[in-house]
Each structure stands twice: as structure tokens, then as C-alpha cells.
Amino acid sequence: MRLSAFKPPKKPVKPCLIKAAAFKPAFMIGLLGLSSVSFYAQAAHTATIVANAGSPTASLQLISLKGDEVGPDNGADDLSDIAPIGDESDDWIDETRDITAIDNGVIAPNDAAITPDSNPLVDESDYINTDIPAEVATVSLNAISPETLKTFVAVVDLVRREYVDSVNDEELFSNAMSGMLTKLDSHAEFLDAEAYENLRAFTEGDVGDIGIKVVYQPAVGYWVITDVINNSPADKKGIAIGDYLHQIDEFKLDEDKQSNDIEQLLTGIAGTQVDVITSKAGRRKHTTTLQRNNNHPQTIETRLVDGIAIIKLPAFQNTSRVQILQSLTSLDAPVNGILLDLRDNPGGVLTSAVQVASLFMDDTTVVQIKSRQSELRTLMTRGTAVLKPLPVVILQNRYSASAAEVLASSLQTQKRATIVGEVSYGKGSVQSVIPLNEEQAVKLTVAHYLTATGKKIDRIGVQPDVILSGTEREWEQQALDLLRKQVHTSGLRFVQKDSSDNNLSNNSLENKLKY
Known part of the structure; x- marks a missing residue:
């Protein structure tokens, strides 16, 4: 935006x-x-x-x-x-x-x-x-x-x-x-001034949650809310410490869920809404619709393991492409492969997915968009694919959705990356934010997107090339083992041209191939 x-x-x-x-x-x-x-x-x-x-x-x-x-x-x-x-x-x-x-x-x-x-x-x-x-x-x-x-x-x-x-x-x-x-669908909603502003803030780097922390307590057999941030969306709707959390949207919670799963389900695009089912110490359950208005900055975690850069991308925002390049520059070491972790990524700004895809491919179809009132439209990569020489593995799970599925399906279709993990969420609809006035807007589903080859993703998801076994804690190591087999060069090293420029732009990087 x-x-x-x-x-x-x-x-x-x-x-x-x-x-x-x-x-x-x-x-x-x-x-x-x-x-x-x-x-x-x-x-x-x-x-x-x-x-x-x-x-x-x-x-x-x-x-x-x-x-x-x-x-x-x-x-x-x-x-x-x-x-x-x-x-x-x-x-x-x-x-x-x-x-x-x-x-x-x-x-x-x-x-x-x-x-x-x-x-x-x-x-x-x-x-x-x-x-x-x-x-x-x-x-x-x-x-x-x-x-x-x-x-x-x-x-x-x-x-x-x-x-x-x-x-x-x-x-x-x-x-x-x-x-x-x-009632139209789960993605359409009316945005009041606070939600509208939070959605704008998300595109520039913020994510949001509802302001609670939960812990699974085996003694009672439920996830229990242990902290409620003062004046947060949850606090304003009367959710309190000690309440049981039973369900987040369509996902029912049990002892098999991990704390990270719960956090990711509650966290998402700032300003969007989420339905939670709670109860007072196991008594009558009730559903509360909350907006993720407890904002905080998103950080892209990048670390180097045996020459492979592991990039954890929580959501797609206007700044994601530049943040990825900045994080690779900060490693200050040769990179010979990319493991892009899209687990729990709910999506975000679609053109951000196109921008990230443009790091890996040039002049290539990323996604097709079909609305009721226009012809099929194609979005393509643009610019210099600075990461083109590097092998890529994308790690996804059942919560990887929307823009995350656009990127994964695109790189998979073009045989540019190996997709590993499990079948993704299957959210293939496009929402438009249409302003009503200066402070209110409507988020409305206006189109569906298809893969570069015209395949449907909505309610189907992206099928991984390799289904990983065991718990998700073990998936990263399995993905690294697969990626190591694809490494053939000593890698790329990224340096910033002008060290005095704190705001790294798309054109202010110099990449050097080290043999």
C-alpha cells in the first residue's frame, strides 16, 4: 500500500x-x-x-x-x-x-x-x-x-x-x-476507524493480536487464559484471566496443540477479526468476535546454519522484500541456500508475495486473478532476481494461507523451489478494501486467485513435494537435510553499498558471488 x-x-x-x-x-x-x-x-x-x-x-x-x-x-x-x-x-x-x-x-x-x-x-x-x-x-x-x-x-x-x-x-x-x-464469507467485514487504521499499519510492518496469553493445564484438560492485556480487544469484551479457550475460528484446541500454534492463530493481520470460543471455568461456552487491534511490530527472523539462511516470514507486508534483503546483508557471510519458513503465515499483501517471488525468479508468472467483472489477470515478477542462483526450500503447514500459498505455488510451478511440510490452508480468495469515507471501509471478497497454470487453491491448498513426518519441531532439520543436497556453489554474499543509508532500498544492494 x-x-x-x-x-x-x-x-x-x-x-x-x-x-x-x-x-x-x-x-x-x-x-x-x-x-x-x-x-x-x-x-x-x-x-x-x-x-x-x-x-x-x-x-x-x-x-x-x-x-x-x-x-x-x-x-x-x-x-x-x-x-x-x-x-x-x-x-x-x-x-x-x-x-x-x-x-x-x-x-x-x-x-x-x-x-x-x-x-x-x-x-x-x-x-x-x-x-x-x-x-x-x-x-x-x-x-x-x-x-x-x-x-x-x-x-x-x-x-x-x-x-x-x-x-x-x-x-x-x-x-x-x-x-x-x-454472512457473505468469513473474510468480508466492516472496518471501523480503529480497524481501518490497524489494517493500514499492518501493511507497513505491524501485526496484531487480541491481547491474551494462554497455557495448557493438564489438571483441567483445557487451554487457560493466564494474561489479558489491559484495554486490549479481549479485555474490552470481558474475557478474563482463568477463562478457558476452546476454539479459535474453526480450529478446536486440544492437548496436541503447541503454545506456538495458539499464538499464531491469535496473531495475524492487524485490524482483521477472529472468533474465539471461551467459557468461565468450563461453564457455558460463548463465541466472541474480536479484532486484532493489539498491534506490535513484525520481525523477520533470519539465521545461518551451515551456510543456509533460514528465513522465518510471519506475514507478507509492503516491507517484507526489503527486510529479507536487509536480513541477508546482516548475516555478513556467504549464503549458499535459502530455507523459507512460511509455517503459520496467514498471508497479507498479495503484491508483497509478488515482490518476494521476484527475488527468486525473473519475468515469470506468479499468480492469476479472476473476478466476476473482469478478465483473468496475471501478476508477474519484476526486476532483478538477486537470489536466483540459490536453491530454495519452502516449509509450510496447515496454517500457511493466502499470499503464502501464492508464493509457494508459484515457485513450485516454475520448479524453482521444493515445497515441504503438509498441505497448506487453502485460502484462494482476494479481498478488496473499499473506502466508505475517511475513517471507515469495507473489506469485501472480489476475486479468486489461481496458480500460474490456472489451478484452484481455494479449499484445496498447496500440495507439498515432500510430506514431512514427526512433529513440527523436527521439520526444520528434515528441510535442511533436503536443501543441503541441492547446494552446488559456495554461495552469495550480500553487502550494503552505502553504509550511511539506514533505509535500505531495493537498488542499494551489491551481491557478490564467491567461488
Whole structure:
């Protein structure tokens, strides 16, 4: 995700006026949640979020699916002109489309927000006006029928009047939007200001979790929460020390899981949501949806073992390519092979996977993207493949997903790397982050990606070339043994050209082949 100036939409956003005169005050205020939502559509190749110096999410750029094939650019080792595509999210592609803004031209006064009800337990249906005004009934809302809209308004009014606790309209409509999106699939969601900012922060280097630590206690036979960070997402939702943790998303927890497994499942792309099932000391279980808003920097761990660089890549971010090069430079020793550990990697920015693939291959197809509204699009490697001479083994597990699967499948298809471990997760969908305004956005699944040869990954995963046995603690050694058989040179040594430059760029490395 790169910074850019705001470009106004080529097509004007047309307001569709919904008059309110025929609505009774009892539910009129419920429509105010729609009053300031604007969808900006742009027919050009890129779309930008409204630039505002005071907004933490200003100047974010998205990439359109409707561009031509991305190809090499005279060998320039630079991918800065490819806007990041985010994932689980994870993949940032803007689908250019025409969306009509809905604006309430007439609003009810503030004092109509609360309607007294002397006897809320008595069914007085004549107080609930579910008639749809003619002005609303004639508005084109595609598949939304007037009857459906009438039912929705009636439910909002019923909750506002009858629910045991008072709830404000902003909360109701926020919940309605979240529910609508999450029912589509597990990756779609409504991003409030905090989640939107955290997602932006993720692309620049942060990852997030929900702010808890857990330990398996054999005496009770459960994973028990031992620490809850103050004011973290978990703390705000009432999760406490001593609670049992039973499940994270679709993964049920038992004694066979390792602490690292739990940590990786709870940690992911900052701003994304995760469902956890907990209970109070084994009593009634309940599900809580949390956003990974407890942010902390991601670090790429790199170490050298017998001339082989072991690179642990937790997620794909805008900085991943440069961090890999920096970490290889910091080794200050010849490297004769790369073991890229993608275990527990949930994905991230898709173009980051393309950038990392460009370290190993030149002018090569990485992934194909297919949306409902555009032709099949191909993303290719670009620039100088500085790691091309080195043999590569990629280590994956069942939690390796999305952009991690893009990289693994690409190098596997081109016979550039040996994939070892177990079958990966199988997340082959592309999410676009579409801004609603300066502080809110929708993360929506807009496409599927396929391997370079057109094979499907979604719900299938990447099949390893070599299935490893034993526990995951033993996999690294097995992978190293396989890689050693492929080493044929004394390696590459990476040095930084300008030691005074603390910000290493893609073009500021000199690599020297040592024989």
C-alpha cells in the first residue's frame, strides 16, 4: 500500500434522495446511519482514498483488476508502481464500479430519537408504521424489494423500543453492516476507524493480536487464559484471566496443540477479526468476535546454519522484500541456500508475495486473478532476481494461507523451489478494501486467485513435494537435510553499498558471488 495524492472520481457520485415525511418519528432516526455514507468509484486503473492530512487512513492507493498484464520494466528492480493488494484480509484490489450514494435529504429532529412507551409488553402494532412511502418504493435498490426494506425498518424500530437495554442507532446500524458482510464469507467485514487504521499499519510492518496469553493445564484438560492485556480487544469484551479457550475460528484446541500454534492463530493481520470460543471455568461456552487491534511490530527472523539462511516470514507486508534483503546483508557471510519458513503465515499483501517471488525468479508468472467483472489477470515478477542462483526450500503447514500459498505455488510451478511440510490452508480468495469515507471501509471478497497454470487453491491448498513426518519441531532439520543436497556453489554474499543509508532500498544492494 503506497501513499498517493487523492484523485477525484471520474464519474460523479449521484445522490438518491429518500424523503422521510411519511415515516413516523418512532423509527425515522434509524435511517440517519445512512446519511453520510459515500461510495467513490473510479474508472481509471487506480482508485485512491480521500486524502486528508488529519486522517490516519488518508492517501492509501488500491489497484484495479481491470488493468493489463503486469510485466517487466526494463529490468528495474522496483515494484513501487504496483499498488499493494491486501488479504484476511488480505489482498488489496479495487473493483471499479458505479455505486450510488444514499443520502437522507430530510431528517427528523433530535427530540424524536426516543419514543416513550407506557407499556412495552403490550402488542400495540398500530404504533409500528411499516408502510413504505412511495418515494422509497420507487428507488432502484437492485434485488432489495420494498417488502424486505419494510421488514428491516420494522426490526430496527422493534429493537429500539423493546430491547431490554437501550441501544443507539449508530450501534444498531454498525452491527447490521457487520452482520451483512460476515454472512457473505468469513473474510468480508466492516472496518471501523480503529480497524481501518490497524489494517493500514499492518501493511507497513505491524501485526496484531487480541491481547491474551494462554497455557495448557493438564489438571483441567483445557487451554487457560493466564494474561489479558489491559484495554486490549479481549479485555474490552470481558474475557478474563482463568477463562478457558476452546476454539479459535474453526480450529478446536486440544492437548496436541503447541503454545506456538495458539499464538499464531491469535496473531495475524492487524485490524482483521477472529472468533474465539471461551467459557468461565468450563461453564457455558460463548463465541466472541474480536479484532486484532493489539498491534506490535513484525520481525523477520533470519539465521545461518551451515551456510543456509533460514528465513522465518510471519506475514507478507509492503516491507517484507526489503527486510529479507536487509536480513541477508546482516548475516555478513556467504549464503549458499535459502530455507523459507512460511509455517503459520496467514498471508497479507498479495503484491508483497509478488515482490518476494521476484527475488527468486525473473519475468515469470506468479499468480492469476479472476473476478466476476473482469478478465483473468496475471501478476508477474519484476526486476532483478538477486537470489536466483540459490536453491530454495519452502516449509509450510496447515496454517500457511493466502499470499503464502501464492508464493509457494508459484515457485513450485516454475520448479524453482521444493515445497515441504503438509498441505497448506487453502485460502484462494482476494479481498478488496473499499473506502466508505475517511475513517471507515469495507473489506469485501472480489476475486479468486489461481496458480500460474490456472489451478484452484481455494479449499484445496498447496500440495507439498515432500510430506514431512514427526512433529513440527523436527521439520526444520528434515528441510535442511533436503536443501543441503541441492547446494552446488559456495554461495552469495550480500553487502550494503552505502553504509550511511539506514533505509535500505531495493537498488542499494551489491551481491557478490564467491567461488
